[in-house]
Amino acid sequence: MTAPPLFRAAITSSTFLPSQYPFNDRIPELIYSEVVAQANCKSGKDCLDCLRSVDANTLQAINKEISANGFFGTFVFVPVVDGDFIIESPTKLLKRHKINSVLLSVTNSFEGASLVNQSTASTVDVSEYISQLFPNIKANAIKAAVALYADLGTNIFQVNAIMGESIFICPTQLLMKAVGKSAYKENLRYRPVYMGRT
Structure with missing residues (x-):
């Protein structure tokens, strides 16, 4: 957090925060x-x-x-x-509310699917997927995550959701919580379209 602030307001689109x-x-x-x-x-x-x-x-x-x-x-x-x-991870800084700005954060529904190999739909194992996405995750956390997503449907739908929520949605919520009452959220209903892809 700086005084005076470096900027008055910010917009994030697909707030992306991979493991650091x-x-x-x-x-x-x-x-x-x-x-x-x-x-x-x-x-x-x-x-x-x-x-x-x-x-x-x-x-x-x-x-x-x-x-x-x-x-x-x-x-x-x-x-x-x-x-x-880089003194600390962004996650730790956000948890301590080290930000001063008005914020609009934009997410997209089903955005995780773009970062999941859809050709593995018939073979992907949710537990193994989680352990590969987060190499340092503990066995009990993997078990809890598998249980949390188990009722969402097919394995590929589950891993799409896991990728989208862990990499895009959760960081967005963390960012908004850090900003507080000056944070606003927008969610686009459809998955984004990329150049050369449908």
């Missing part, structure tokens, strides 16, 4: 290790120094390869909480 990890969490460490290995920087004394000398085209190819093999609908390379540039 501390820099030394096992998830970013695994990704870093994979980049180091693909860049042939594993054997040197200083892996980071080696990476800095790798050709940009090689790094771009590594980025593309790792991202393509990531969990469908998620971004592999996201900012991490380093305690310096």
Whole structure:
């Protein structure tokens, strides 16, 4: 929160908040290790120094390869909480109401479906999906989530809802709660249409 505020009002559309990890969490460490290995920087004394000398085209190819093999609908390379540039996760800051603005937040119905591989409709397992979407989630939380969504219909509909609510709807509600009485919500009834897709 700044004084004076940096802006008077804001509009968010499809408030997107994927999992964000501390820099030394096992998830970013695994990704870093994979980049180091693909860049042939594993054997040197200083892996980071080696990476800095790798050709940009090689790094771009590594980025593309790792991202393509990531969990469908998620971004592999996201900012991490380093305690310096990003001091805390947005989720923790919002819970402490660290925001000052008038806010309009817009969501779309069934938006999670665009980030779920619909070709897995006949094979997707809800419990496994949750564990892959949230790699650090505990077994009891997976069980609770499965039970919460069990009555929604088919497995693919359930995972569409899980993706949409966890990545878009819940962050929107958290943001609005942080702003308080100056927050307004709009929901578009239909799923958004993307270029080249129907």
